[in-house]
Amino acid sequence: MKGIISRNTIDKIATLMLWILSGAVLFLPIYIIWYILTNGAGVVNLSFLLESPRLSGAEGGIFPAIVGTLALVTVAILTAVPLGMGAAIYLTSYAPDNAFIRLINFSVEILAGTPSVVIGLFGYAFLVIYLGFGFSILAGGLSLMFMILPWTVRASEEAIKRVSKELSEGSLALGATRWQTIRHVVIPSAMPGITTGVILGIGKAIGETAVIMYTAGSSLLLPRSIFDPVRALPYHLYILASEGISEKMSYGTAVVLLGMILVINLLVVALQHHFGINK
Amino acid sequence: MNQRTSERIIEASLFLAALLAIVIVLLILLFLIQEGAPVLVKFGLRDFLLGMNWNPIAIVGEPSYGIFPMVVGSIYIAVGSLILSVPLGVASAVFLIEIAPKWAQAVIRRGIELLVGIPSVVLGFAGLLLLVPLIRDTLGGCGFSILAGSIILAIMALPHIITISADAIADVPSSIKEASLALGATRWQTIRHVTIPSAKSGIAAAVILGMGNSIGETMAVLMVTGNSPILPEPIYNILDPVRTMTANIAIEMNYAAPGNHQQALFATGIILFLMVAILNAVSNTIIRSERVTQR
Numbered sequence: 001m002k003g004i005i006s007r008n009t010i011d012k013i014a015t016l017m018l019w020i021l022s023g024a025v026l027f028l029p030i031y032i033i034w035y036i037l038t039n040g041a042g043v044v045n046l047s048f049l050l051e052s053p054r055l056s057g058a059e060g061g062i063f064p065a066i067v068g069t070l071a072l073v074t075v076a077i078l079t080a081v082p083l084g085m086g087a088a089i090y091l092t093s094y095a096p097d098n099a100f101i102r103l104i105n106f107s108v109e110i111l112a113g114t115p116s117v118v119i120g121l122f123g124y125a126f127l128v129i130y131l132g133f134g135f136s137i138l139a140g141g142l143s144l145m146f147m148i149l150p151w152t153v154r155a156s157e158e159a160i161k162r163v164s165k166e167l168s169e170g171s172l173a174l175g176a177t178r179w180q181t182i183r184h185v186v187i188p189s190a191m192p193g194i195t196t197g198v199i200l201g202i203g204k205a206i207g208e209t210a211v212i213m214y215t216a217g218s219s220l221l222l223p224r225s226i227f228d229p230v231r232a233l234p235y236h237l238y239i240l241a242s243e244g245i246s247e248k249m250s251y252g253t254a255v256v257l258l259g260m261i262l263v264i265n266l267l268v269v270a271l272q273h274h275f276g277i278n279k
Numbered sequence: 280m281n282q283r284t285s286e287r288i289i290e291a292s293l294f295l296a297a298l299l300a301i302v303i304v305l306l307i308l309l310f311l312i313q314e315g316a317p318v319l320v321k322f323g324l325r326d327f328l329l330g331m332n333w334n335p336i337a338i339v340g341e342p343s344y345g346i347f348p349m350v351v352g353s354i355y356i357a358v359g360s361l362i363l364s365v366p367l368g369v370a371s372a373v374f375l376i377e378i379a380p381k382w383a384q385a386v387i388r389r390g391i392e393l394l395v396g397i398p399s400v401v402l403g404f405a406g407l408l409l410l411v412p413l414i415r416d417t418l419g420g421c422g423f424s425i426l427a428g429s430i431i432l433a434i435m436a437l438p439h440i441i442t443i444s445a446d447a448i449a450d451v452p453s454s455i456k457e458a459s460l461a462l463g464a465t466r467w468q469t470i471r472h473v474t475i476p477s478a479k480s481g482i483a484a485a486v487i488l489g490m491g492n493s494i495g496e497t498m499a500v501l502m503v504t505g506n507s508p509i510l511p512e513p514i515y516n517i518l519d520p521v522r523t524m525t526a527n528i529a530i531e532m533n534y535a536a537p538g539n540h541q542q543a544l545f546a547t548g549i550i551l552f553l554m555v556a557i558l559n560a561v562s563n564t565i566i567r568s569e570r571v572t573q574r
Contacts, residue, residue: 007467177286
Protein backbone atom coordinates (compact mmCIF):
# COMPACT_ATOMS: atom_id res chain seq x y z
CA MET A 1 0.00 0.00 0.00
CA LYS A 2 2.82 2.33 0.91
CA GLY A 3 4.24 2.06 -2.59
CA ILE A 4 0.94 3.08 -4.18
CA ILE A 5 0.57 6.14 -1.97
CA SER A 6 4.06 7.35 -2.74
CA ARG A 7 3.71 7.02 -6.49
CA ASN A 8 0.42 8.87 -6.38
CA THR A 9 2.20 11.58 -4.42
CA ILE A 10 4.96 11.65 -7.02
CA ASP A 11 2.30 11.99 -9.70
CA LYS A 12 0.78 14.97 -7.90
CA ILE A 13 4.17 16.60 -7.37
CA ALA A 14 5.14 16.07 -11.01
CA THR A 15 1.86 17.54 -12.20
CA LEU A 16 2.36 20.56 -9.98
CA MET A 17 5.92 21.00 -11.28
CA LEU A 18 4.69 20.93 -14.87
CA TRP A 19 2.10 23.61 -14.06
CA ILE A 20 4.82 25.77 -12.51
CA LEU A 21 7.34 25.28 -15.33
CA SER A 22 4.75 26.05 -18.01
CA GLY A 23 3.66 29.09 -16.05
CA ALA A 24 7.28 30.25 -15.98
CA VAL A 25 7.54 29.84 -19.75
CA LEU A 26 4.39 31.90 -20.18
CA PHE A 27 5.64 34.51 -17.73
CA LEU A 28 8.79 35.24 -19.81
CA PRO A 29 7.31 37.01 -22.85
CA ILE A 30 4.78 38.83 -20.69
CA TYR A 31 7.47 40.11 -18.33
CA ILE A 32 9.81 41.24 -21.13
CA ILE A 33 7.02 43.06 -22.96
CA TRP A 34 5.70 44.61 -19.76
CA TYR A 35 9.18 45.76 -18.72
CA ILE A 36 9.86 47.51 -22.02
CA LEU A 37 6.38 49.01 -22.31
CA THR A 38 6.38 50.45 -18.80
CA ASN A 39 9.88 51.91 -19.18
CA GLY A 40 9.40 53.28 -22.66
CA ALA A 41 5.76 54.32 -22.83
CA GLY A 42 6.55 57.78 -21.47
CA VAL A 43 8.94 58.47 -24.35
CA VAL A 44 6.43 57.80 -27.09
CA ASN A 45 4.32 60.75 -28.12
CA LEU A 46 3.30 62.34 -31.40
CA SER A 47 6.49 64.34 -31.84
CA PHE A 48 8.61 61.23 -31.14
CA LEU A 49 6.71 59.43 -33.90
CA LEU A 50 6.65 62.29 -36.41
CA GLU A 51 9.93 64.14 -35.94
CA SER A 52 13.33 63.45 -37.41
CA PRO A 53 16.14 62.41 -35.07
CA ARG A 54 18.74 64.94 -34.00
CA LEU A 55 22.27 64.26 -32.68
CA SER A 56 22.39 60.70 -34.19
CA GLY A 57 19.08 59.90 -32.51
CA ALA A 58 19.90 61.10 -29.00
CA GLU A 59 17.11 63.67 -29.40
CA GLY A 60 14.12 64.20 -31.65
CA GLY A 61 12.02 61.37 -33.02
CA ILE A 62 12.17 58.28 -35.16
CA PHE A 63 9.96 59.20 -38.13
CA PRO A 64 12.53 58.27 -40.85
CA ALA A 65 13.08 54.86 -39.24
CA ILE A 66 9.32 54.19 -39.20
CA VAL A 67 9.14 55.18 -42.88
CA GLY A 68 12.20 53.00 -43.53
CA THR A 69 10.65 49.94 -41.90
CA LEU A 70 7.33 50.40 -43.71
CA ALA A 71 9.10 50.87 -47.06
CA LEU A 72 11.29 47.78 -46.63
CA VAL A 73 8.40 45.60 -45.48
CA THR A 74 6.23 46.81 -48.36
CA VAL A 75 8.85 45.85 -50.95
CA ALA A 76 9.40 42.48 -49.25
CA ILE A 77 5.68 41.61 -49.01
CA LEU A 78 4.78 42.82 -52.52
CA THR A 79 7.44 40.51 -53.95
CA ALA A 80 7.27 37.58 -51.53
CA VAL A 81 3.49 37.09 -51.55
CA PRO A 82 2.86 36.62 -55.29
CA LEU A 83 6.04 34.55 -55.69
CA GLY A 84 5.39 32.48 -52.58
CA MET A 85 1.74 31.89 -53.49
CA GLY A 86 2.70 30.99 -57.05
CA ALA A 87 5.27 28.49 -55.81
CA ALA A 88 2.79 27.04 -53.31
CA ILE A 89 0.09 26.63 -55.98
CA TYR A 90 2.56 24.90 -58.25
CA LEU A 91 3.85 22.58 -55.53
CA THR A 92 0.38 21.60 -54.30
CA SER A 93 -1.63 21.50 -57.53
CA TYR A 94 0.69 20.89 -60.48
CA ALA A 95 3.96 19.36 -59.31
CA PRO A 96 4.60 15.73 -60.16
CA ASP A 97 6.28 13.68 -57.45
CA ASN A 98 9.82 13.50 -58.74
CA ALA A 99 13.39 14.20 -57.70
CA PHE A 100 13.35 17.73 -59.09
CA ILE A 101 10.30 18.74 -57.05
CA ARG A 102 11.92 17.24 -53.97
CA LEU A 103 14.94 19.42 -54.75
CA ILE A 104 12.67 22.49 -54.80
CA ASN A 105 11.20 21.51 -51.44
CA PHE A 106 14.69 20.91 -50.08
CA SER A 107 15.75 24.37 -51.27
CA VAL A 108 12.77 25.96 -49.53
CA GLU A 109 13.88 24.21 -46.33
CA ILE A 110 17.48 25.32 -46.73
CA LEU A 111 16.42 28.90 -47.41
CA ALA A 112 14.11 28.91 -44.37
CA GLY A 113 17.01 27.78 -42.20
CA THR A 114 19.65 30.13 -43.62
CA PRO A 115 20.89 32.47 -40.88
CA SER A 116 19.68 36.01 -41.45
CA VAL A 117 23.19 37.42 -41.31
CA VAL A 118 24.17 35.13 -44.21
CA ILE A 119 21.21 36.39 -46.23
CA GLY A 120 22.46 39.88 -45.40
CA LEU A 121 25.94 39.03 -46.71
CA PHE A 122 24.41 37.62 -49.87
CA GLY A 123 22.17 40.67 -50.32
CA TYR A 124 25.21 42.89 -49.95
CA ALA A 125 27.35 40.98 -52.47
CA PHE A 126 24.56 40.32 -54.99
CA LEU A 127 22.13 43.26 -54.79
CA VAL A 128 24.18 46.12 -53.35
CA ILE A 129 27.44 45.48 -55.21
CA TYR A 130 26.92 43.11 -58.16
CA LEU A 131 23.56 44.48 -59.39
CA GLY A 132 24.60 47.97 -58.30
CA PHE A 133 21.49 48.79 -56.26
CA GLY A 134 23.67 50.36 -53.57
CA PHE A 135 22.44 50.57 -49.98
CA SER A 136 18.77 51.08 -50.74
CA ILE A 137 15.16 50.23 -49.97
CA LEU A 138 15.20 48.00 -53.04
CA ALA A 139 18.26 45.98 -51.92
CA GLY A 140 17.05 45.76 -48.31
CA GLY A 141 13.47 44.91 -49.29
CA LEU A 142 14.51 42.16 -51.69
CA SER A 143 16.90 40.71 -49.09
CA LEU A 144 13.97 40.59 -46.66
CA MET A 145 11.96 38.89 -49.40
CA PHE A 146 14.62 36.13 -49.62
CA MET A 147 14.11 35.61 -45.90
CA ILE A 148 10.30 35.51 -45.79
CA LEU A 149 9.75 33.74 -49.13
CA PRO A 150 10.04 30.20 -47.67
CA TRP A 151 7.54 31.12 -44.93
CA THR A 152 5.00 32.45 -47.42
CA VAL A 153 5.44 29.30 -49.52
CA ARG A 154 4.85 27.01 -46.52
CA ALA A 155 1.94 29.03 -45.11
CA SER A 156 0.20 29.13 -48.53
CA GLU A 157 0.84 25.43 -49.10
CA GLU A 158 -0.74 24.55 -45.76
CA ALA A 159 -3.74 26.78 -46.44
CA ILE A 160 -4.22 25.27 -49.90
CA LYS A 161 -3.90 21.71 -48.59
CA ARG A 162 -6.68 22.41 -46.09
CA VAL A 163 -9.14 23.15 -48.91
CA SER A 164 -11.25 20.03 -49.27
CA LYS A 165 -10.59 17.80 -52.28
CA GLU A 166 -14.32 17.47 -53.01
CA LEU A 167 -14.59 21.19 -53.59
CA SER A 168 -11.93 21.32 -56.29
CA GLU A 169 -12.98 17.98 -57.77
CA GLY A 170 -16.52 19.30 -57.98
CA SER A 171 -15.29 22.29 -59.92
CA LEU A 172 -13.19 20.13 -62.28
CA ALA A 173 -16.18 17.81 -62.81
CA LEU A 174 -18.26 20.80 -63.87
CA GLY A 175 -15.80 21.33 -66.72
CA ALA A 176 -13.65 24.08 -65.25
CA THR A 177 -9.99 24.00 -66.21
CA ARG A 178 -7.32 23.46 -63.60
CA TRP A 179 -6.44 27.16 -63.41
CA GLN A 180 -10.11 28.21 -63.28
CA THR A 181 -10.59 25.81 -60.39
CA ILE A 182 -7.55 27.17 -58.58
CA ARG A 183 -8.51 30.77 -59.21
CA HIS A 184 -12.20 30.61 -58.39
CA VAL A 185 -12.38 27.73 -55.91
CA VAL A 186 -9.09 26.87 -54.26
CA ILE A 187 -7.59 30.33 -53.70
CA PRO A 188 -10.77 31.91 -52.30
CA SER A 189 -11.18 29.06 -49.80
CA ALA A 190 -7.49 29.17 -48.88
CA MET A 191 -7.41 32.96 -48.57
CA PRO A 192 -7.97 33.22 -44.78
CA GLY A 193 -5.03 30.89 -44.15
CA ILE A 194 -2.84 32.66 -46.68
CA THR A 195 -3.72 36.08 -45.22
CA THR A 196 -2.79 34.90 -41.72
CA GLY A 197 0.52 33.58 -43.09
CA VAL A 198 1.22 36.87 -44.85
CA ILE A 199 0.55 38.89 -41.70
CA LEU A 200 2.90 36.64 -39.72
CA GLY A 201 5.45 37.24 -42.49
CA ILE A 202 5.02 40.99 -42.04
CA GLY A 203 5.73 40.52 -38.34
CA LYS A 204 8.94 38.62 -39.11
CA ALA A 205 10.05 41.26 -41.60
CA ILE A 206 9.39 44.17 -39.22
CA GLY A 207 11.64 42.75 -36.51
CA GLU A 208 14.49 41.57 -38.71
CA THR A 209 17.82 43.36 -38.35
CA ALA A 210 20.78 41.34 -39.59
CA VAL A 211 19.34 41.03 -43.12
CA ILE A 212 18.99 44.76 -43.64
CA MET A 213 22.09 46.07 -41.83
CA TYR A 214 24.32 45.84 -44.87
CA THR A 215 21.69 46.05 -47.59
CA ALA A 216 19.38 48.94 -46.67
CA GLY A 217 22.02 51.23 -45.21
CA SER A 218 21.73 53.35 -42.07
CA SER A 219 20.67 56.77 -43.35
CA LEU A 220 18.50 58.83 -41.02
CA LEU A 221 17.21 60.99 -43.90
CA LEU A 222 13.78 60.48 -45.41
CA PRO A 223 14.05 58.40 -48.61
CA ARG A 224 12.79 59.91 -51.88
CA SER A 225 12.79 56.73 -53.96
CA ILE A 226 13.39 53.02 -53.56
CA PHE A 227 17.01 53.59 -54.57
CA ASP A 228 17.64 55.66 -51.43
CA PRO A 229 19.10 54.13 -48.26
CA VAL A 230 17.02 53.88 -45.07
CA ARG A 231 17.57 52.79 -41.50
CA ALA A 232 14.83 50.51 -40.22
CA LEU A 233 13.51 50.58 -36.64
CA PRO A 234 15.29 47.47 -35.34
CA TYR A 235 18.65 48.66 -36.70
CA HIS A 236 18.01 52.09 -35.20
CA LEU A 237 17.31 50.43 -31.83
CA TYR A 238 20.49 48.37 -32.14
CA ILE A 239 22.62 51.44 -32.87
CA LEU A 240 21.04 53.51 -30.09
CA ALA A 241 21.47 50.73 -27.53
CA SER A 242 24.85 49.28 -28.48
CA GLU A 243 26.59 52.60 -29.05
CA GLY A 244 25.08 53.96 -25.86
CA ILE A 245 23.57 56.97 -27.66
CA SER A 246 20.45 57.21 -25.54
CA GLU A 247 18.75 54.70 -23.30
CA LYS A 248 15.55 56.75 -23.28
CA MET A 249 15.33 56.80 -27.07
CA SER A 250 16.17 53.08 -27.20
CA TYR A 251 13.20 52.33 -24.94
CA GLY A 252 10.94 54.50 -27.08
CA THR A 253 12.05 52.76 -30.27
CA ALA A 254 11.61 49.33 -28.66
CA VAL A 255 8.07 50.30 -27.61
CA VAL A 256 7.13 51.32 -31.16
CA LEU A 257 8.62 48.10 -32.54
CA LEU A 258 6.82 45.97 -29.96
CA GLY A 259 3.62 47.92 -30.56
CA MET A 260 3.75 47.00 -34.25
CA ILE A 261 4.35 43.34 -33.40
CA LEU A 262 1.49 43.30 -30.88
CA VAL A 263 -0.90 44.80 -33.45
CA ILE A 264 0.19 42.08 -35.89
CA ASN A 265 -0.43 39.42 -33.23
CA LEU A 266 -3.88 40.76 -32.42
CA LEU A 267 -4.72 40.91 -36.11
CA VAL A 268 -3.79 37.25 -36.51
CA VAL A 269 -5.84 36.25 -33.47
CA ALA A 270 -8.82 38.25 -34.77
CA LEU A 271 -8.54 36.70 -38.24
CA GLN A 272 -8.25 33.17 -36.86
CA HIS A 273 -11.32 33.82 -34.74
CA HIS A 274 -13.25 35.36 -37.63
CA PHE A 275 -12.51 32.52 -40.02
CA GLY A 276 -12.60 29.82 -37.37
CA ILE A 277 -9.10 28.57 -38.07
CA ASN A 278 -7.75 26.48 -35.23
CA LYS A 279 -4.08 25.92 -35.26
CA MET B 280 -5.34 33.06 -77.12
CA ASN B 281 -7.12 29.77 -76.59
CA GLN B 282 -7.72 28.26 -73.21
CA ARG B 283 -5.10 25.55 -73.50
CA THR B 284 -2.30 28.01 -74.32
CA SER B 285 -3.19 30.28 -71.43
CA GLU B 286 -3.32 27.28 -69.08
CA ARG B 287 0.18 26.36 -70.25
CA ILE B 288 1.50 29.88 -69.72
CA ILE B 289 0.04 29.98 -66.21
CA GLU B 290 1.53 26.61 -65.34
CA ALA B 291 4.92 27.74 -66.66
CA SER B 292 4.91 30.95 -64.61
CA LEU B 293 3.86 29.09 -61.45
CA PHE B 294 6.72 26.67 -62.13
CA LEU B 295 9.12 29.61 -62.39
CA ALA B 296 7.92 30.92 -59.01
CA ALA B 297 8.58 27.48 -57.49
CA LEU B 298 11.99 27.38 -59.18
CA LEU B 299 12.96 30.63 -57.47
CA ALA B 300 13.81 28.86 -54.18
CA ILE B 301 16.47 26.77 -55.94
CA VAL B 302 17.79 29.81 -57.80
CA ILE B 303 18.14 31.86 -54.60
CA VAL B 304 19.90 29.03 -52.73
CA LEU B 305 22.31 28.53 -55.66
CA LEU B 306 22.99 32.27 -55.87
CA ILE B 307 23.66 32.41 -52.12
CA LEU B 308 26.18 29.57 -52.46
CA LEU B 309 27.72 31.11 -55.56
CA PHE B 310 28.22 34.55 -54.04
CA LEU B 311 29.43 33.22 -50.68
CA ILE B 312 31.98 31.04 -52.46
CA GLN B 313 33.03 33.74 -54.91
CA GLU B 314 33.59 36.26 -52.12
CA GLY B 315 34.82 33.89 -49.43
CA ALA B 316 36.79 31.16 -51.18
CA PRO B 317 39.85 33.26 -52.17
CA VAL B 318 40.83 33.81 -48.54
CA LEU B 319 40.33 30.11 -47.78
CA VAL B 320 42.60 29.20 -50.68
CA LYS B 321 45.20 31.77 -49.73
CA PHE B 322 45.48 30.89 -46.04
CA GLY B 323 44.18 27.30 -46.15
CA LEU B 324 40.87 26.02 -44.78
CA ARG B 325 42.64 24.37 -41.86
CA ASP B 326 44.36 27.53 -40.66
CA PHE B 327 41.16 29.50 -41.14
CA LEU B 328 38.90 27.08 -39.30
CA LEU B 329 41.34 26.02 -36.58
CA GLY B 330 43.42 29.20 -36.29
CA MET B 331 43.35 30.65 -32.79
CA ASN B 332 44.15 34.19 -33.77
CA TRP B 333 41.66 36.63 -35.32
CA ASN B 334 43.49 39.84 -36.05
CA PRO B 335 42.32 41.17 -39.42
CA ILE B 336 43.65 44.70 -39.04
CA ALA B 337 47.15 44.12 -37.74
CA ILE B 338 48.92 47.31 -36.80
CA VAL B 339 52.11 45.38 -36.11
CA GLY B 340 52.98 42.26 -38.13
CA GLU B 341 50.81 40.23 -40.48
CA PRO B 342 47.03 40.13 -40.18
CA SER B 343 45.70 36.70 -39.27
CA TYR B 344 42.33 35.12 -39.89
CA GLY B 345 41.62 32.24 -37.52
CA ILE B 346 37.98 31.77 -36.54
CA PHE B 347 38.33 28.81 -34.16
CA PRO B 348 37.45 30.85 -31.03
CA MET B 349 34.26 31.98 -32.78
CA VAL B 350 33.30 28.47 -33.91
CA VAL B 351 33.73 27.43 -30.28
CA GLY B 352 31.79 30.51 -29.17
CA SER B 353 28.83 29.71 -31.42
CA ILE B 354 28.69 26.07 -30.36
CA TYR B 355 29.23 26.93 -26.69
CA ILE B 356 26.32 29.37 -26.58
CA ALA B 357 24.06 27.10 -28.64
CA VAL B 358 24.70 24.11 -26.35
CA GLY B 359 24.25 26.33 -23.30
CA SER B 360 20.89 27.53 -24.60
CA LEU B 361 19.76 23.94 -25.22
CA ILE B 362 20.73 22.84 -21.71
CA LEU B 363 18.36 25.51 -20.42
CA SER B 364 15.59 25.34 -23.00
CA VAL B 365 15.19 21.60 -23.66
CA PRO B 366 14.08 20.50 -20.17
CA LEU B 367 11.82 23.52 -19.83
CA GLY B 368 10.49 23.17 -23.38
CA VAL B 369 9.79 19.45 -23.14
CA ALA B 370 8.12 19.94 -19.77
CA SER B 371 5.87 22.61 -21.26
CA ALA B 372 5.12 20.41 -24.25
CA VAL B 373 4.14 17.50 -21.97
CA PHE B 374 1.97 19.85 -19.96
CA LEU B 375 0.39 21.29 -23.09
CA ILE B 376 -0.62 17.93 -24.53
CA GLU B 377 -1.16 15.67 -21.51
CA ILE B 378 -2.24 17.80 -18.59
CA ALA B 379 -3.40 21.30 -19.51
CA PRO B 380 -7.13 21.97 -19.51
CA LYS B 381 -8.51 23.61 -22.68
CA TRP B 382 -8.21 27.18 -21.39
CA ALA B 383 -4.57 26.69 -20.32
CA GLN B 384 -3.77 25.20 -23.73
CA ALA B 385 -5.16 28.25 -25.47
CA VAL B 386 -3.28 30.61 -23.15
CA ILE B 387 0.02 28.77 -23.66
CA ARG B 388 -0.37 28.71 -27.43
CA ARG B 389 -0.96 32.48 -27.47
CA GLY B 390 2.01 32.97 -25.18
CA ILE B 391 4.23 30.98 -27.54
CA GLU B 392 3.04 33.05 -30.50
CA LEU B 393 3.81 36.21 -28.56
CA LEU B 394 7.31 34.97 -27.68
CA VAL B 395 8.04 34.03 -31.31
CA GLY B 396 6.97 37.51 -32.37
CA ILE B 397 9.36 39.46 -30.13
CA PRO B 398 12.12 40.73 -32.48
CA SER B 399 15.56 39.42 -31.60
CA VAL B 400 16.94 42.93 -31.29
CA VAL B 401 14.28 43.71 -28.66
CA LEU B 402 15.20 40.55 -26.75
CA GLY B 403 18.84 41.58 -26.98
CA PHE B 404 17.94 45.02 -25.68
CA ALA B 405 16.02 43.51 -22.76
CA GLY B 406 19.02 41.24 -22.11
CA LEU B 407 21.35 44.22 -22.14
CA LEU B 408 19.23 46.04 -19.56
CA LEU B 409 18.08 43.20 -17.32
CA LEU B 410 20.32 40.20 -17.70
CA VAL B 411 23.80 41.67 -18.13
CA PRO B 412 23.65 43.83 -14.97
CA LEU B 413 22.02 40.96 -13.04
CA ILE B 414 24.88 38.58 -13.94
CA ARG B 415 27.51 41.23 -13.23
CA ASP B 416 26.08 41.99 -9.80
CA THR B 417 25.29 38.47 -8.63
CA LEU B 418 27.87 36.21 -10.28
CA GLY B 419 30.68 38.59 -11.15
CA GLY B 420 32.57 39.20 -14.35
CA CYS B 421 31.54 41.96 -16.73
CA GLY B 422 28.05 40.56 -17.32
CA PHE B 423 28.54 40.28 -21.06
CA SER B 424 29.03 36.55 -21.13
CA ILE B 425 28.43 33.07 -22.48
CA LEU B 426 25.79 32.69 -19.76
CA ALA B 427 23.89 35.82 -20.86
CA GLY B 428 23.97 34.69 -24.50
CA SER B 429 22.80 31.18 -23.58
CA ILE B 430 19.87 32.49 -21.54
CA ILE B 431 18.69 34.89 -24.26
CA LEU B 432 19.02 32.16 -26.91
CA ALA B 433 17.17 29.71 -24.66
CA ILE B 434 14.25 32.15 -24.52
CA MET B 435 14.30 32.38 -28.32
CA ALA B 436 14.55 28.59 -28.75
CA LEU B 437 11.75 27.73 -26.31
CA PRO B 438 8.74 28.30 -28.59
CA HIS B 439 10.21 26.11 -31.35
CA ILE B 440 11.20 23.35 -28.94
CA ILE B 441 7.75 23.39 -27.34
CA THR B 442 5.92 23.32 -30.69
CA ILE B 443 7.91 20.47 -32.23
CA SER B 444 8.01 18.37 -29.03
CA ALA B 445 4.27 18.94 -28.54
CA ASP B 446 3.61 17.65 -32.07
CA ALA B 447 5.76 14.59 -31.34
CA ILE B 448 3.98 13.92 -28.05
CA ALA B 449 0.55 14.37 -29.64
CA ASP B 450 1.56 11.81 -32.29
CA VAL B 451 2.17 9.08 -29.70
CA PRO B 452 -0.75 6.66 -30.23
CA SER B 453 -3.25 6.89 -27.39
CA SER B 454 -3.56 3.09 -27.36
CA ILE B 455 -0.14 2.60 -25.78
CA LYS B 456 -0.74 5.36 -23.23
CA GLU B 457 -4.09 3.79 -22.32
CA ALA B 458 -2.43 0.40 -22.03
CA SER B 459 0.03 1.84 -19.55
CA LEU B 460 -2.73 3.51 -17.53
CA ALA B 461 -4.81 0.32 -17.60
CA LEU B 462 -1.86 -1.58 -16.12
CA GLY B 463 -2.12 0.71 -13.13
CA ALA B 464 0.60 3.21 -13.92
CA THR B 465 -0.03 6.77 -12.79
CA ARG B 466 -0.23 9.61 -15.29
CA TRP B 467 3.31 10.72 -14.46
CA GLN B 468 4.69 7.16 -14.78
CA THR B 469 3.00 6.90 -18.16
CA ILE B 470 4.44 10.22 -19.28
CA ARG B 471 7.91 9.32 -18.08
CA HIS B 472 8.17 5.71 -19.17
CA VAL B 473 5.84 5.57 -22.19
CA THR B 474 5.02 8.94 -23.75
CA ILE B 475 8.39 10.69 -23.66
CA PRO B 476 10.38 7.63 -24.82
CA SER B 477 7.96 7.15 -27.74
CA ALA B 478 8.28 10.81 -28.70
CA LYS B 479 12.05 10.86 -28.35
CA SER B 480 12.97 11.13 -32.02
CA GLY B 481 10.62 14.09 -32.45
CA ILE B 482 12.18 15.69 -29.41
CA ALA B 483 15.64 14.97 -30.86
CA ALA B 484 14.57 16.75 -34.05
CA ALA B 485 13.51 19.75 -31.95
CA VAL B 486 16.88 19.78 -30.20
CA ILE B 487 18.87 19.66 -33.44
CA LEU B 488 16.72 22.34 -35.02
CA GLY B 489 17.14 24.47 -31.89
CA MET B 490 20.89 24.03 -32.21
CA GLY B 491 20.81 25.25 -35.82
CA ASN B 492 18.61 28.23 -34.98
CA SER B 493 20.82 29.20 -32.07
CA ILE B 494 24.03 29.02 -34.09
CA GLY B 495 22.39 31.18 -36.76
CA GLU B 496 21.02 33.85 -34.44
CA THR B 497 22.74 37.23 -34.60
CA MET B 498 21.31 40.33 -32.94
CA ALA B 499 20.24 39.06 -29.52
CA VAL B 500 23.55 37.27 -29.04
CA LEU B 501 25.61 40.16 -30.31
CA MET B 502 24.13 42.53 -27.72
CA VAL B 503 24.86 40.44 -24.62
CA THR B 504 28.00 38.34 -25.19
CA GLY B 505 30.72 40.98 -25.23
CA ASN B 506 32.15 39.84 -28.57
CA SER B 507 35.81 39.34 -27.77
CA PRO B 508 37.28 36.98 -30.36
CA ILE B 509 39.26 34.80 -27.97
CA LEU B 510 38.51 31.56 -26.13
CA PRO B 511 37.16 31.89 -22.59
CA GLU B 512 39.85 31.59 -19.93
CA PRO B 513 39.65 28.97 -18.45
CA ILE B 514 37.58 27.29 -21.13
CA TYR B 515 34.72 26.41 -18.76
CA ASN B 516 34.30 29.97 -17.52
CA ILE B 517 30.76 30.79 -18.62
CA LEU B 518 31.07 34.31 -17.24
CA ASP B 519 33.66 35.22 -19.86
CA PRO B 520 32.69 37.14 -22.97
CA VAL B 521 32.80 35.33 -26.28
CA ARG B 522 32.19 36.12 -29.95
CA THR B 523 30.01 34.02 -32.25
CA MET B 524 30.48 33.62 -36.00
CA THR B 525 27.30 35.59 -36.65
CA ALA B 526 28.48 38.44 -34.44
CA ASN B 527 31.84 38.44 -36.21
CA ILE B 528 30.11 39.08 -39.53
CA ALA B 529 27.61 41.61 -38.21
CA ILE B 530 30.21 43.68 -36.35
CA GLU B 531 33.02 43.73 -38.84
CA MET B 532 31.12 44.14 -42.10
CA ASN B 533 30.72 47.71 -40.89
CA TYR B 534 34.36 48.58 -41.44
CA ALA B 535 35.99 45.66 -43.26
CA ALA B 536 37.89 46.88 -46.30
CA PRO B 537 37.35 44.91 -49.51
CA GLY B 538 40.11 42.32 -49.82
CA ASN B 539 41.26 39.74 -47.31
CA HIS B 540 39.28 41.09 -44.38
CA GLN B 541 35.91 41.24 -46.14
CA GLN B 542 36.60 37.89 -47.80
CA ALA B 543 37.33 36.37 -44.39
CA LEU B 544 33.86 37.50 -43.25
CA PHE B 545 32.24 35.85 -46.28
CA ALA B 546 34.29 32.73 -45.51
CA THR B 547 32.89 32.85 -41.97
CA GLY B 548 29.47 32.98 -43.67
CA ILE B 549 30.28 29.81 -45.66
CA ILE B 550 31.15 27.87 -42.49
CA LEU B 551 28.04 29.21 -40.73
CA PHE B 552 25.78 28.39 -43.68
CA LEU B 553 27.09 24.83 -43.93
CA MET B 554 26.82 24.13 -40.20
CA VAL B 555 23.23 25.39 -40.00
CA ALA B 556 22.15 23.74 -43.27
CA ILE B 557 23.44 20.34 -42.12
CA LEU B 558 21.72 20.61 -38.72
CA ASN B 559 18.44 21.67 -40.36
CA ALA B 560 18.59 18.89 -42.93
CA VAL B 561 19.15 16.28 -40.20
CA SER B 562 16.28 17.66 -38.14
CA ASN B 563 13.89 17.77 -41.10
CA THR B 564 14.83 14.22 -42.09
CA ILE B 565 14.02 12.97 -38.58
CA ILE B 566 10.67 14.78 -38.54
CA ARG B 567 9.74 13.44 -41.98
CA SER B 568 10.72 9.82 -41.32
CA GLU B 569 8.84 10.01 -38.03
CA ARG B 570 5.65 11.07 -39.82
CA VAL B 571 6.03 8.22 -42.29
CA THR B 572 6.43 5.57 -39.58
CA GLN B 573 3.51 6.96 -37.56
CA ARG B 574 1.14 6.43 -40.47
